[in-house]
Amino acid sequence: MNAHLRIANLVKRYGPTAALDGVSFEVEPGELKVLLGPSGSGKSTVLKCVAGLISPTSGRILLRGQDITDIPIHQRKIGLVMQGYSLFPHMSAYDNVAFPLRTPMHRCGQKELQKRVAQIFDLTGLTGLEGQRPSELSGGEQQRVALARALVFSPEVLLLDEPLAALDRELRERMQDEIRRIHTTLGMTIIYVTHDQAEAMKVADRIAILNRGQVAQVGSALELYESPSNEFVARFLGGANLLTGRVISILDGVIKVEVGKCELRAPSVDGLCQDALVTLLVRPERVRVAVPEADSNCLPGTIINSTYLGSALQTDVSLSDGTVWRSSMTPARSSFKAGVTTNIHWQIEDTHILPTQQSVNSLHLEA
Amino acid sequence: MPLFGIHPRAVHRTTPPTKSIRKSCGNLLLLVPALGYLCIFFFFPIAFLLFQSALAPGNYLRVLQEPVYLEVMYRTAKMSLAVTIVCLALGYPFAYFLTTASQRVVNLAIGVVMMPFWTSILVRSYAWLVLLQREGIINKALLELRLIARPLKLVYNLNGVICGISYIMLPYMILVLYASMRNVDLQLLVVARSLGATRLRAFYKIFVPLTAKGIMEGCSLVFILSFGYFITPALLGGREQTTFSMLIDIQMNQLLDWRFGATLSAVLLLVIMLLVFGVRRIVRLERSVQWLQ
Numbered sequence: 001m002n003a004h005l006r007i008a009n010l011v012k013r014y015g016p017t018a019a020l021d022g023v024s025f026e027v028e029p030g031e032l033k034v035l036l037g038p039s040g041s042g043k044s045t046v047l048k049c050v051a052g053l054i055s056p057t058s059g060r061i062l063l064r065g066q067d068i069t070d071i072p073i074h075q076r077k078i079g080l081v082m083q084g085y086s087l088f089p090h091m092s093a094y095d096n097v098a099f100p101l102r103t104p105m106h107r108c109g110q111k112e113l114q115k116r117v118a119q120i121f122d123l124t125g126l127t128g129l130e131g132q133r134p135s136e137l138s139g140g141e142q143q144r145v146a147l148a149r150a151l152v153f154s155p156e157v158l159l160l161d162e163p164l165a166a167l168d169r170e171l172r173e174r175m176q177d178e179i180r181r182i183h184t185t186l187g188m189t190i191i192y193v194t195h196d197q198a199e200a201m202k203v204a205d206r207i208a209i210l211n212r213g214q215v216a217q218v219g220s221a222l223e224l225y226e227s228p229s230n231e232f233v234a235r236f237l238g239g240a241n242l243l244t245g246r247v248i249s250i251l252d253g254v255i256k257v258e259v260g261k262c263e264l265r266a267p268s269v270d271g272l273c274q275d276a277l278v279t280l281l282v283r284p285e286r287v288r289v290a291v292p293e294a295d296s297n298c299l300p301g302t303i304i305n306s307t308y309l310g311s312a313l314q315t316d317v318s319l320s321d322g323t324v325w326r327s328s329m330t331p332a333r334s335s336f337k338a339g340v341t342t343n344i345h346w347q348i349e350d351t352h353i354l355p356t357q358q359s360v361n362s363l364h365l366e367a
Numbered sequence: 368m369p370l371f372g373i374h375p376r377a378v379h380r381t382t383p384p385t386k387s388i389r390k391s392c393g394n395l396l397l398l399v400p401a402l403g404y405l406c407i408f409f410f411f412p413i414a415f416l417l418f419q420s421a422l423a424p425g426n427y428l429r430v431l432q433e434p435v436y437l438e439v440m441y442r443t444a445k446m447s448l449a450v451t452i453v454c455l456a457l458g459y460p461f462a463y464f465l466t467t468a469s470q471r472v473v474n475l476a477i478g479v480v481m482m483p484f485w486t487s488i489l490v491r492s493y494a495w496l497v498l499l500q501r502e503g504i505i506n507k508a509l510l511e512l513r514l515i516a517r518p519l520k521l522v523y524n525l526n527g528v529i530c531g532i533s534y535i536m537l538p539y540m541i542l543v544l545y546a547s548m549r550n551v552d553l554q555l556l557v558v559a560r561s562l563g564a565t566r567l568r569a570f571y572k573i574f575v576p577l578t579a580k581g582i583m584e585g586c587s588l589v590f591i592l593s594f595g596y597f598i599t600p601a602l603l604g605g606r607e608q609t610t611f612s613m614l615i616d617i618q619m620n621q622l623l624d625w626r627f628g629a630t631l632s633a634v635l636l637l638v639i640m641l642l643v644f645g646v647r648r649i650v651r652l653e654r655s656v657q658w659l660q
């Protein structure tokens with residue numbers, strides 16, 4: 001019960017469609033939690049419920065164990081940065097940031113106000129821009145003002161809705177570091193919404209993946225990437241090579257899976273029995289083309305194309321049933337010719353079994 | 368054909384400037400009917416008026432020397448100010464309601480607001496008589512309910528005039544205010560609330576300043592229109608409510624002193640123009656918001 005923020009079974013319906021369909025997760029004190037998901041998966045809706053902009057159809061939101069679901073928006077002490085920043089256009093940067101401290105809710109003395117605003121300007125690197133109107137600031141500076149305004153009243157939790165979506169790539173990467181720095185400096189609990197998986201992996205302590213109003217999986221970037229619990233997560237986070245097969249034996253922690261006429265091996269997981277249908281996942285970085293390795297899984301195929309990307313050599317291989325697998329290797333001196341018949345290999349421990357069975361291509365591979 | 372070369376026809380298109388000049392000349396021709404109309408029916412009469420007043424420059428001194436003219440001017444200004452305040456007080460909440468309503472409701476409400484424009488001002492002013500006079504509906508109702516012992520004097524005084532003119536000016540105020548409110552991002556109010564502001568505080572710290580420009584525009588429009596108003600004060604006002612434009616009417620239609628009437632008209636025109644420029648100066652449109660904070 002030491003979660004800072006607990007979302008319990010949140011449901012939000014708009015007419016017959018459910019934007020949130022039973023979302024539950026927890027945020028630890030001082031954690032930066034990323035909500036990641038495709039467009040329309042309900043990320044913003046979760047934030048709006050937490051901030052109090054909308055009230056959920058059912059479900060509870062607990063802050064330090066206290067139910068805040070029905071507390072009015074201005075009493076929640078939750079900082080919010082919206083997708084478009086929503087700065088007050090008629091106020092200077094200083095007045096924007098000082099706004100919360102002038103409301104009855106967070107009011108403080110003039111001295112204290114000046115001190116706190118100066119501190120937050122310093123922290124967000126805005127010093128010198130106090131007099132500027134939002135229209136006179138660059139996109140990155142506007143973003144900082146919005147951040148400063150949400151931080152200045154020391155909120156319990158900070159909510160960021162795609163805070164960097166409007167910035168160019170270079171600035172976005174700088175701001176990602178900046179937000180991490182501010183996060184560690186203040187030890188603030190943050191929920192950070194994005195649909196960019198690279199950004200999520202970079203800034204997050206832990207990631208919650210949302211799909212159609214439900215939490216698909218929660219975990220660190222490593223856990224989600226290396227052992228996704230379902231096909232959606234596997235595909236959403238990086239490339240995924242998937243095959244479905246039937247378990248033929250389980251021995252010494254290794255299971256053998258029959259996929260068509262081929263036999264593949266994988267580290268065993270709990271709860272599998274003989275003849276069960278399972279889905280195998282192999283990340284492209286683990287798949288090697290035409291480089292045989294001792295004691296590895298091996299499948300024959302035909303090279304479709306091979307692209308040199310500088311940091312990687314990306315090769316698409318068509319298996320005998322037409323499935324295309326992707327390999328992403330450290331580039332050698334030469335790339336592969338299309339049309340060449342070859343073998344792909346990968347380590348047994350790099351084969352991951354997806355626990356939930358879903359209908360991927362059931363295959364009939366030729367040996 | 369070179370891939371990155373300039374297409375010969377593209378060059379051709381930009382070179383002859385004569386063509387575009389001829390085209391804009393053609394567009395200017397479209398202005399002629401309207402400009403001609405304005406010249407004949409607006410600029411020419413006004414020039415004639417100014418000319419008439421210039422023939423007797425001593426009249427300008429008379430306006431300043433006889434206290435009645437400045438006094439009426441002052442009273443007209445007070446009445447216009449009262450009308451402006453009433454219109455703002457009624458129009459602002461209404462326009463705000465429109466910004467939060469659904470499109471269907473907005474269409475309906477705008478239709479209702481525009482409806483008075485379909486009837487003549489004369490009819491609408493007489494309609495107020497039906498309501499306000501001694502034997503009118505309001506007095507009768509109040510007497511029936513025994514809320515008053517004797518009929519109230521609601522018309523042929525300042526009250527009647529303010530009711531009548533405000534009613535005619537209100538649509539202008541609402542339309543101007545609504546146009547400016549529609550540009551306000553309502554999300555800002557929600558954000559202000561999440562930062563700790565109550566609903567009321569978010570309204571007057573964010574919404575009102577962002578509509579300051581519309582408020583100034585609506586108010587100056589209504590004030591200026593009321594200032595030169597004639598029919599309604601003549602019908603619903605008493606002797607005390609003689610407006611400046613009624614003085615002009617008396618000079619021209621009853622005393623047949625066209626030159627002095629022209630002088631009074633020129634003075635009225637001058638005062639209104641000064642007011643317009645004065646408001647523009649004070650407002651400096653964008654900066655106006657600072658002033659309201």
Ligand SMILES: Nc1ncnc2c1ncn2[C@@H]1O[C@H](COP(=O)(O)OP(=O)(O)OP(=O)(O)O)[C@@H](O)[C@H]1O
Nearest residue numbers: 014018019037038039040041042043044045046195
């Ligand atoms: N006011 C509303 N009325 C009806 N449906 C809504 C409303 N707001 C959101 N929705 C629906 O709820 C779902 C989730 O919306 P939400 O804004 O949370 O998505 P999101 O994950 O933030 O997407 P994005 O990445 O595009 O911002 C969407 O399918 C959307 O159509």
Ligand SMILES: [Mg+2]
Nearest residue numbers: 043044045161
């Ligand atoms: Mg969103």
